[in-house]
Amino acid sequence: MIEFKNVSKVYPNGVTALKNIDLTINQGEFVAIIGLSGAGKSTLIRTINKMHPITDGSLTVNDIDVSQLKGKELRRFRRDIGMIFQSFNLVNRAKVITNVLNALVPDLPAWRNLIGYFTKEEEIFALEQLDRVGILDKAYTRVDQLSGGQQQRVALARTLAQSPKIILADEPVASLDPVTANVVMNDFKRINRDNNISVLINIHHVELALEFCDRIIGIRDGEIVFDGPSDKVDQETLNYIYKGKTEAMEGVS
Numbered sequence: 001m002i003e004f005k006n007v008s009k010v011y012p013n014g015v016t017a018l019k020n021i022d023l024t025i026n027q028g029e030f031v032a033i034i035g036l037s038g039a040g041k042s043t044l045i046r047t048i049n050k051m052h053p054i055t056d057g058s059l060t061v062n063d064i065d066v067s068q069l070k071g072k073e074l075r076r077f078r079r080d081i082g083m084i085f086q087s088f089n090l091v092n093r094a095k096v097i098t099n100v101l102n103a104l105v106p107d108l109p110a111w112r113n114l115i116g117y118f119t120k121e122e123e124i125f126a127l128e129q130l131d132r133v134g135i136l137d138k139a140y141t142r143v144d145q146l147s148g149g150q151q152q153r154v155a156l157a158r159t160l161a162q163s164p165k166i167i168l169a170d171e172p173v174a175s176l177d178p179v180t181a182n183v184v185m186n187d188f189k190r191i192n193r194d195n196n197i198s199v200l201i202n203i204h205h206v207e208l209a210l211e212f213c214d215r216i217i218g219i220r221d222g223e224i225v226f227d228g229p230s231d232k233v234d235q236e237t238l239n240y241i242y243k244g245k246t247e248a249m250e251g252v253s
């Protein structure tokens with residue numbers, strides 16, 4: 001369970017990105033965070049793994065006080081939390097499977113990491129993760145020979161190899177065409193359902209959020225202005241979250 005209690009975040013430059021956030025996310029939820037650019041979506045997601053430390057209030061993940069974590073404890077904590085970025089963050093000149101195997105590196109002795117030696121079992125495990133996102137056939141292809149959608153699926157397979165309890169995804173489909181974005185959102189949904197992994201996604205495509213995610217959190221100027229099931233989100237709700245910027249929701253009924 002992820003629990004925000006009266007959490008605020010002020011960046012060193014004085015910008016208040018989150019204001020008095022109270023939020024509970026149970027294990028296995030699939031949550032979309034929506035709102036205008038600059039509303040605080042990224043900041044919210046990134047406080048959960050302490051990429052951005054909170055400045056006030058309390059944030060716990062499975063009863064662990066995130067603010068208190070540092071060094072080895074923080075690294076161990078982050079092993080349970082996968083992170084997916086818009087830009088994939090893969091090693092482009094390496095093979096797909098090498099990227100997935102890299103997720104195992106923190107658990108391996110340094111000498112094996114250095115020489116890139118992996119056992120047959122580890123390789124099979126990595127192949128299984130690629131299979132889970134339907135991209136097994138690309139295992140021995142170099143990442144820079146893949147499309148954006150394929151690269152995002154490799155990123156997802158690499159995250160799965162960490163065996164995470166939570167996946168945080170910051171605009172994971174923003175740079176993908178609509179068809180590929182659907183495929184990747186389907187992957188998230190399947191992983192969420194099959195493995196009870198909590199998935200939190202920042203997303204600008206409202207129609208995808210409503211189609212795939214169970215719960216919608218609307219943020220405006222650092223505050224939660226809507227929190228409810230996706231089937232309860234109507235045009236009025238979206239107008240409220242986006243405060244009149246209705247062009248963001250064209251086509252949503």
Ligand SMILES: Nc1ncnc2c1ncn2[C@@H]1O[C@H](COP(=O)(O)OP(=O)(O)OP(=O)(O)O)[C@@H](O)[C@H]1O
Pocket residue numbers: 011012013015016017035036037038039040041042043044202
């Ligand atoms: N590292 C930083 N230092 C200072 N201010 C920041 C930093 N990151 C974000 N901000 C500010 O915090 C506020 C929230 O930004 P955030 O990136 O969380 O919004 P967002 O909703 O994710 O936006 P977008 O949809 O454009 O990614 C904005 O005013 C932004 O300028």
